[in-house]
Amino acid sequence: QVQLVESGGGLVQAGGSLRLSCAASGRSARGYTMGWFRQAPGKEREFVAAIRWSIGTAYYAESVKGRFTISRDNAKNTVYLQMNSLKPEDTAVYYCAADLTGGTMKTRVNHYDYWGQGTQVTVSS
Numbered sequence: 001q002v003q004l005v006e007s008g009g010g011l012v013q014a015g016g017s018l019r020l021s022c023a024a025s026g027r028s029a030r031g032y033t034m035g036w037f038r039q040a041p042g043k044e045r046e047f048v049a050a051i052r053w054s055i056g057t058a059y060y061a062e063s064v065k066g067r068f069t070i071s072r073d074n075a076k077n078t079v080y081l082q083m084n085s086l087k088p089e090d091t092a093v094y095y096c097a098a099d100l101t102g103g104t105m106k107t108r109v110n111h112y113d114y115w116g117q118g119t120q121v122t123v124s125s
Contacts, residue, residue, distance in 0.1 A: 002026045002114040004096045009119030012086055016123070020081040022096030022116060029053050029072070033099040033106045034079040036070060038092035038121075045095065047107040049081060054102060061107075064090075086123045093118040 008020040022034065035050035049070040051058045058070050069082040079096065097112035106112065 002029075002098050002100075004098060004114055004116035006094065006096045006116040006119040009094060009121045011122045011124065014086060014088055014123055014125050016086050017082070017084045018086065018121060020083070020094055020096075020119060020121075022079045022081075024077045024079070024098060029077050029079070029098065030074065031100070031102045033102050033104070033111075034070075034072065035097045035099065035106060035112055036079075036081045037095045037097060037109065038090075039095070039118075040092040043092075045109050047109075048094070050106055051079060052102060052104055053079075057104060059105065059107075083121070086121075088123045088125045091121060091123050093120050 003025045005023045033052050036048040039045040049060045051070045067085045072079045095118045096116040098114040099106045099112045
């Protein structure tokens with residue numbers, strides 16, 4: 001069993017930055033792929049970024065490439081999403097997810113086994 005707890009959401013003006021954290025507990029996350037997704041009101045949950053923990057390979061949705069950075073801290077068993085140059089269209093609930101197989105290019109919701117409770121990010125114009 002894996003528990004994921006997100007933090008770091010909030011209200012920020014357009015152009016600002018936030019850093020989201022996702023602490024994993026229950027098992028070491030080193031064999032996983034960790035992903036961030038987001039869901040805006042009335043829309044489907046969409047892929048944002050993911051990182052293959054063991055080798056650090058990261059990949060991003062086109063809409064956030066160059067603005068968001070995903071990283072991990074082995075000692076803290078935590079994955080981060082640094083979000084810069086935020087736009088109003090980034091407003092959503094952001095979810096952390098874990099895929100226990102640890103593969104690459106995990107961009108679909110059904111690729112992931114465990115989910116956090118979500119954290120709200122609101123970007124004002």
